[in-house]
Amino acid sequence: xxxxxxxxxGISFGGxxxxxxxxxxxxxxxxxxxxxxxxxxxxxxxxxxxxxxxxDMGQIFLDGKNITGLSTIEINKAGIARTFQNIRxxxxxxxxxxxxxxxxxxxxxxxxxxxxxxxxxxxxxxxMTKQAYAILKVFDLDKDAKILSANxxxxxxxxxxxxxxxxxxxxxxxxxxxxxxxxxxxxxELMDTIRLVREKYDVTIxxxxxxxxxxxxxCEKIFVLNFGIELANGLPQDVLNNPEVIKxxxxx
Amino acid sequence: xxGVWNKLNKSTxxxxxxxxVIILIYVLCQVMVAAGLMTFLxxxxxxxxxYYAILAVSLNLTVGILGELSLGHAxxxxxxxxxxxxxxxxxxDVIENNFIRFSLAIIIGxxxxxxxxxxxxxVVLRVRGDYLAIVTLAFGEIIKNVINVMHIGLxxxxxxxxxEVGKLExxxxxxxxxxGAQGIIGTPRDSNFTIGVIFLIITYLIxxxxxxxxxxxxxxxxxxxxxxxxxxxxxxxxYKILAFTISATLAGVAGVIYSHNITTLEAGRFGYNMxxxxxxxxxxxxxxxxxxxxxxxxxxxxLPEYLRFLKNYRMLIxxxxxxxxxxxxxxxxxxxxxxxxxxxxxxxxxMKRFIKSKKxx
Numbered sequence: 001x002x003x004x005x006x007x008x009x010g011i012s013f014g015g016x017x018x019x020x021x022x023x024x025x026x027x028x029x030x031x032x033x034x035x036x037x038x039x040x041x042x043x044x045x046x047x048x049x050x051x052x053x054x055x056d057m058g059q060i061f062l063d064g065k066n067i068t069g070l071s072t073i074e075i076n077k078a079g080i081a082r083t084f085q086n087i088r089x090x091x092x093x094x095x096x097x098x099x100x101x102x103x104x105x106x107x108x109x110x111x112x113x114x115x116x117x118x119x120x121x122x123x124x125x126x127x128m129t130k131q132a133y134a135i136l137k138v139f140d141l142d143k144d145a146k147i148l149s150a151n152x153x154x155x156x157x158x159x160x161x162x163x164x165x166x167x168x169x170x171x172x173x174x175x176x177x178x179x180x181x182x183x184x185x186x187x188x189e190l191m192d193t194i195r196l197v198r199e200k201y202d203v204t205i206x207x208x209x210x211x212x213x214x215x216x217x218x219c220e221k222i223f224v225l226n227f228g229i230e231l232a233n234g235l236p237q238d239v240l241n242n243p244e245v246i247k248x249x250x251x252x
Numbered sequence: 253x254x255g256v257w258n259k260l261n262k263s264t265x266x267x268x269x270x271x272x273v274i275i276l277i278y279v280l281c282q283v284m285v286a287a288g289l290m291t292f293l294x295x296x297x298x299x300x301x302x303y304y305a306i307l308a309v310s311l312n313l314t315v316g317i318l319g320e321l322s323l324g325h326a327x328x329x330x331x332x333x334x335x336x337x338x339x340x341x342x343x344x345d346v347i348e349n350n351f352i353r354f355s356l357a358i359i360i361g362x363x364x365x366x367x368x369x370x371x372x373x374x375v376v377l378r379v380r381g382d383y384l385a386i387v388t389l390a391f392g393e394i395i396k397n398v399i400n401v402m403h404i405g406l407x408x409x410x411x412x413x414x415x416e417v418g419k420l421e422x423x424x425x426x427x428x429x430x431x432g433a434q435g436i437i438g439t440p441r442d443s444n445f446t447i448g449v450i451f452l453i454i455t456y457l458i459x460x461x462x463x464x465x466x467x468x469x470x471x472x473x474x475x476x477x478x479x480x481x482x483x484x485x486x487x488x489x490x491y492k493i494l495a496f497t498i499s500a501t502l503a504g505v506a507g508v509i510y511s512h513n514i515t516t517l518e519a520g521r522f523g524y525n526m527x528x529x530x531x532x533x534x535x536x537x538x539x540x541x542x543x544x545x546x547x548x549x550x551x552x553x554x555l556p557e558y559l560r561f562l563k564n565y566r567m568l569i570x571x572x573x574x575x576x577x578x579x580x581x582x583x584x585x586x587x588x589x590x591x592x593x594x595x596x597x598x599x600x601x602x603m604k605r606f607i608k609s610k611k612x613x
Contacts, residue, residue, distance in 0.1 A: 050483065076485035084483075090476035092540075093469070101473045104466060105485045111494060114465025115458050121465060128466075168484050 002064070003028045003204040004172055009048055009058030009068075010228075018044045019228045022058070026172070031198060032206045033219035033236075037248055041228040042208045043085055046174050050082050051075040063171055077105060079171035083161040083178060085208075091150035095141055095160055098149050099132040102167025107131070132167065138200065139163045139193060155186045159193065166201055173197075175207040179214050187211060191218050216240060224248070263464040269595050270543055271453055278449045293557060299513050301550045302448025303506040306455045308533035308545035310502035313459050315531065316540035317468065318495040319475030320377070321385040323527050324392025325503055328365045330522035332504025333511035334399055334430070336361030337439040340512065341429050342406055344440055354442035358451075358508050365504020366497055368395070373496035377489070392527055399519040404430040435518040436511070443512035451509060452546070455502050459542055462498065471495045536578060551577075 004026040011019050019041045026032050034042050047053045049060060051072040059068045067078050081102075090098050107128045109120045136142040139159040144152060149160060158178060165173060178194070179187045191214055198205055209215050215222060215236070222239040224231040226248045232239045239245060260268070281298055284290045307329060314322045336357040347353040376387045403414045407426030414420050417432060430436055462468045470491045473481040482488060511517045533552055537544030555573060559566045580586055 052479075072482040073485050073487055076483060082483055084480065088477045088480035088483075090473045090480065092476050093472055097469055097472075100466075101469050101481070101486065102484045104470055107466070109466060111462065111465070111467040114467055115461045117461055124466070164480075164484060 001028045002026070003030070003062070004049075004206070005061040006049070007059045007061075009055040009060060011044065011048060011053055011056050017228050019048065019225075021229065022048075022225075023230070024223055024233070026204055026206060028204055029198070029202070030204055031194070031218055031220050032204075033215045033222040034206060034208045034225060035210070035212075035215060035222060036225035036231070040225040042225055043176060044228075045225070046082060046176055046208065049075075049174060050080055076168055076170075079169075080174065081165035081168045081170035081172075082174040083158075083165055083176055085176040085180065087157050087161055089149045089157055089160060089164075091148070093149060094145065095136065095147055095149050095152065096129070096132055096145040098160055098164050099135055099167050100128050102135075102164040103128050103131055104168075106167075106169055135163050135167055138196065155182055155190075158182065158190075162193075162197070166197065166203070170203055173203045173205045175205065175209075177208055177210065179209060179211045184213075187214055190214070194218060212240070263460065265599075266596060267457065267460055269599060270456065273595070274449065274453060274456075274546075278445075281445070297553060297557060298445040299443065299448045299509065300553050302445065302452050303509045304530070304533065304549040304553050305452050305546040306448075306506040306509070307503055307530045308537060308549040309452075309455050309459055309542055310499045310506070311530050312534045312537070312540065312542060312545045313462070313495055313499040313502075315534050316538070316545075317459075317463055317475065318471050318492060318499075320380065320492070320496075321382075321531075322388040322496075322499075323385050323524060323531065324372075324388035324390075324395075325499075325530050326522040326524070326526035327388075327392030327395035328368060328500040328503035329507035329510065329526070330392075330395050330399060330519060331368045332361035332365040332507030333517060333522075334436065334507075334519070335364035335504075336508040337436045337511040337517050338404070338429055340440050340442065341436055341438065350440070350442050353440070354447075354512065357442070357512065358505060361508035361511075362501050362504045365507065366501040369497040369500025370493065373493045373500070377492045377496060389524055389527070392522075392524060396519050396522050399430070400433050402430050403428070403432050433518065433520065435516060435520075437516050439511055439514070439517060441513060443509045448509050451505055455505070456542060456546070458498065458502065463542070467491060467494060532574070536574070536581065538582075 002025055004024070006022060006024045008021045008023055009019065010017065010021055022045060034045065036042050044053065048055050051070055051074070054069050059066060061067070062078055062080060065078060067075055070078065090101060093101070107124050109124045113120045133142055133145065136145055139162065141156060141160060141163060144156065149157065152160060162175065162178065175194070179190055182190060194205065195218060197203065207219070219236055221234065222236050223233045224239060224245050231248055232242045232245050281290070285295060307325065311322065311325045314320055339360045340353055340357045343353060347356070372388075372391050376384055376391065379387055401415050403417065403420055405412045405420045405422045405426050405428045407423040409423060412420045412422060420428070422428070463472070470481070470486045471494070473484070473486055474488055474491055478488060533549040534545055536552065537546070537548030556566065556570055559569055562569050
């Protein structure tokens with residue numbers, strides 16, 4: 001069953017074709033890797049998928065629904081959540097509140113109920129706290145729940161960003177370099193967490209990564225992007241041994 | 253009772269302590285007034301504390317919680333003040349019950365400020381940062397200057413409106429209600445210290461409860477990282493306008509209290525000087541710190557009055573005191589001292605000791 005189906009999307013900035021005729025099909029529950037040299041257009045693909053940029057051409061379908069040209073907020077509601085290459089947490093809020101922001105659209109009560117502290121406020125807040133702790137526990141962050149998120153160590157900040165994205169209850173999770181800046185043992189731990197998340201929350205994952213150990217270790221399929229166009233696409237062992245891919249990464 | 257206290261969540265406990273302190277100070281002031289211990293000057297200042305504190309708390313919602321610099325806060329106060337004073341003065345013979353008339357005045361003042369908040373919010377919240385500050389400053393000045401040239405009179409034929417002096421052509425029985433730069437004279441003095449304190453508590457509750465709710469988190473998320481807030485599905489425009497409107501509404505309420513306690517209501521009072529002064533309360537009290545805003549508003553209202561003996565040097569010294577307070581208030585040593593001596597800790601320890609003594613007995 002197709003979860004994400006992208007057909008020939010492209011975008012140009014001035015004369016530069018940042019992404020050109022990008023097509024990908026991701027099945028439900030798959031763990032897909034998107035790799036490529038610096039400046040290949042990987043993050044631009046993420047920005048196109050999440051509505052930060054509107055594609056000049058092509059169409060995007062999520063779970064059979066056309067989401068081309070929708071706003072970031074609507075796309076998130078449709079079921080795509082993401083993390084960022086440079087961490088974007090709500091720094092002056094606690095770890096718990098960061099995750100609760102992710103739960104924003106799944107637990108609704110009106111602003112008036114919040115101001116007047118109606119029973120629905122207490123009930124929903126209790127639910128939200130419970131759900132938030134459940135997600136934090138998966139990432140082993142439940143003990144840090146009351147800490148200001150800016151005060152978390154780097155590795156935990158990365159994890160918290162994934163936790164916040166998961167809180168929006170996505171069908172498709174986009175991870176932009178989740179292991180960037182992590183040491184080997186932290187990367188190892190992150191790989192386990194990503195696997196666990198996929199099983200526990202039943203999400204499809206597309207991730208950008210430069211750490212080939214992580215990519216080869218957990219991705220079931222790999223897509224290689226170079227200068228905005230597809231270079232290779234398929235199973236890890238085939239793709240990573242493809243002479244074109246090696247050439248793009250290492251030169252001749 | 254102790255069991256209930258321990259069961260309450262943190263924000264509720266803080267609310268109770270703050271409101272308790274406000275009520276305590278209120279009672280103390282009333283006792284002093286009754287005992288004749290308060291000077292005439294201080295008595296006049298009491299209500300000023302209330303409306304300046306309301307203004308500071310409401311501006312803190314925009315500046316500290318939403319993170320957008322607004323320099324037009326006095327404009328919303330102006331709208332609330334004039335709308336309600338206009339209502340009260342024209343209805344002074346129709347509705348004779350003070351309580352009903354003032355309740356309606358509060359609603360009218362708050363609603364008209366809210367309407368302006370929505371209209372201006374929709375327009376100005378498209379820009380951010382410095383640009384927003386400039387645009388709000390302009391809107392504040394526009395409001396002030398438009399009201400400054402409005403002439404509205406009432407006679408047996410109905411209301412008359414003019415933007416020029418002496419063009420109203422009122423009948424013999426007519427009465428000026430808003431007279432241009434001279435403003436509104438003779439608004440019924442319906443507000444007092446008690447009403448001010450009640451609305452200060454209401455304002456405090458509205459803002460803190462909002463901050464600790466789902467909407468408040470959304471507003472703070474926008475402040476901390478707009479792009480990330482969008483990525484988790486938070487409707488940026490909606491929450492920005494919500495925060496801005498609530499802030500404007502509360503400023504309108506402060507305006508109502510102000511206008512019903514003053515003999516001559518002039519639009520000239522609501523210039524950018526006042527907006528800046530409110531901003532100073534917020535910055536000194538700490539951005540996003542609601543209680544700090546109230547304390548700063550009280551101290552900085554009191555200070556210029558007590559510096560009067562300095563005559564010409566008064567504002568000079570006031571500025572120096574401000575700078576010194578800014579430096580000391582946010583120095584690490586002072587912050588630590590405040591943490592060690594917080595009322596909340598004191599109350600918690602008191603409760604613990606109380607439980608212990610009960611168990612032993």
